[in-house]
Every structure is written in C-alpha cells, then in structure tokens.
Amino acid sequence: MIRVLVVDDQAMIRLGIRSIIDAQEDMTVVGEAENGERAVASARSARPDVVLMDVRMPVLDGLAATRRMLDPAQPGSHRPKVVVLTTFDLDDYVYESLRAGASGFLLKDSEPEEVLRAIRVVAGGEALLAPGVTRRLIEQFVDARPASRAPDPALNGLTDREREVLALMTAGRSNAEIASTLFIAEQTTKSHVSKVLQKLHLRDRVQAVVYGYENGLVRPGSGG
Template sequence: MIRTLIVDDQSMIRVGIRAILESQEDITVVGEAENGRLGVERSRSLRPDVVLMDVRMPVLDGLAATRALLGPRRTEGHTPRVLMLTTFDLDDYIYAALQAGASGFLLKDAEPEDLLRAVRVVAAGEALLAPSITRRLIENFVETRPRQLAGDSALNGLTDREREVLRLMALGMSNAEIAASLFIAEQTTKTHVSRILQKLGLRDRVQAVVFGYETGLVTPGGQG
C-alpha cells in the first residue's frame, strides 16, 4: 500500500486529490496539511511514502518544506518521496526543488490517471521526468546559467554508451524508452543508470538530468 500525504493550502484541491487517490486499492491518504510547516510535521509523524507538495503556500512554502524533508539538515530517519504540484510559471523556483531532492512534478490540471501514475512511479523510486514538465523547467533555468565546465572531467569518466544513456535521461526518457531507443534490454538500461549515478556522485535520476543540462550534454531547445 502506497501511503500518501497531501500538502496544499486549497481545501478543494486536497479533497479532489484525496478522492482520486483513495479510489485505488493500492494507494491510501494518511493525512493532509494546509501549509508547508504542517506538511513537514505531519510527514515526520505519519511517515508517508509520497508527499504531494504544493509550491506556493502560507507559513512555509513548498520549496522550504522540501528542503526541510530532504535537504542536508533534514531529520534523520524516514525520508519520503516528494512530488511537486506546480504550474509552468515557476520555473526557477521548481529548479531549486529539483536540487532539494524532489522526485518529480505534476501539473494541477493533470488528468486523474496521470496523478495516479505519478504517485506510483515516484513511490517505486523512479523520478517523474515527463518531457512536458521537467524538461521545460530545467531548460528555462539553464538558459540563464553559465555552463559548468567543471563537469566536463566527470563526463569524460563515462563510456560512450553511458553518455548516450545520460543524454536520453536528460531528454526525459524513461528506462523503457531508452532501452527501445538504443535496442538494449531494460535491465541493461537500469545498470547503465546506476553506474552513471555512481560515477558522477549523483543522488538520483533528477540530479542526473540537471547535470546533463548544466554540462551542455543536452542544450536548451536542442537534442544534445
């Protein structure tokens, strides 16, 4: 059973999300919170698998709450996955959430089936990197930042195949899509992803996507 916590200052949003999630046999809502501070407190006490976190909230916003749950100063113990609820007009803000450790993003007007898929994907330990959301957010932010030349030496430590897998990850492809594109087994793709994260010293798939853009392996608006 996937345990979820809904953190949003709009009661109608919380009610709607709860109804969708609790219609499923494998998902349950363990609690709600109307601001980031309560979200952090209830996450620590209720120990959900996935926190659905709004971006803009009173008392403590979604970014600060995500940092409190996942950042270097987090309380030791249970660490949930965070799925950000967002809109396209918060690009810089969401990029910071990526750095804080958020596992993915979902538009508030997403279809119910997209919400359910997002929760399951994030709960399974994958990052939700839909090209329509994450790629645009990262591209728009990277356009305003200088390229990280220090990352070139790290890229040189990857094999040609690993660089190609990283490039496709940065384009928002899932493991299955990468496997199909490169004509390799999905398990082989998972192995490549694991080695890439280890070699680059990255925490998760989201950081790998950010790294791909910041080092110029993939360019904003381009294909890398």
C-alpha cells in the same frame, strides 16, 4: 499500501485529493498539511511514500519544504518521493523543485486518474516526467554557465562510458536510444544508468537531467 501526504493551503483541494486517494485499495492518505513547515514535520512523523506538494503556501513554501524534506543532512533517514502540484505547466518554481529532488510535477487541474497514476509511478521508483519533457522545462529556466562554475567533483568518479551515458540521459534519450547510440545492449545501458544515479546520489532520471544541465553536459537549445 502506498502512503500519501497531501500538502496544500486550501482545505477543499486537500479534501478532494483525499477522497480520490482513499477510494483506492492500494493507497491511503496518512496526513495533511496546510503549509510547508507542517509538511516537513508531518513527513517525519507519518513517513509517507509520496508527498503531493503545493508550491505557493504561507509560512514555508513548497520549494523550501521540498529541500528540507529531501536534504540528506536533515535529521531522519526517511526520504519520501515528492510530486509538486502547480497551476502552471511552465513555472520556475517547478524547475527549482526538480533541482531540490522532486520526482515530477502535476497540474492542479489534472484528472483524478492522472493524480493516481502519478502516485503509483513515483512510489514505484520512477520519475513522473519523461526526460524529454524535463529537458524542455529546464531549458525555460536554467542559467547554463559552465565556463563560470566548476563541475561537480563527483563527475570524476564516473567512467568514460558512464559520462557518455549521463550526457545522453541529459539530452533526453531513452535507454533504447542510448544503447543504439553507443552500440551496447539495453540491459548494459540500464546497468550504467543505475551506476550513474548511485555514484552521483541522484534520485531518478529527472534529477539526472537537471544535474547534467547544471554541470554543462548539455547546453540549452543545443539539440541532441
């Protein structure tokens, strides 16, 4: 059973989402919150698998709440998957939420089937956004200044092959495309991807794309 926390400052939206989710046999709503502060508290107590997180809310917005909820330094070991709910498909808050560790985003006017699919996808450990979509989103907002900031020291823990794989992931390539480019088996590619995510403490491929841009592996508008 997939446990879901619904976070939105509008009661009617929370009610609508709850009714959709509770009608499913494989998921249930374990809590609601009308602002980010209550969302963080509810996530700790209810331990949801997935959080549907509104962005613009009083007291504490969804971006700050996502950061707190997924911060390894915060008390508690439970880290739910977060899907950001937004009115705009190119919202700078969405990019910042992805940086904070969210697994993707949904438009508030999405069809019920899309909401349910999103919950199942992220609960299953996958990112909601395709890497190519993530890349186009990031290119709208990322301030790529690789020359003015030092790369993450964790990159030094990757092998040369793993760095190649990360660069291709950042460029939006699928596992099959990476395998073809590097002349390796697709299963080998999957193994490299898993090791990259593990070594860099990244939740999924979406966060890997953000990480790659943040560390100058690909520049916005560079193609690839």
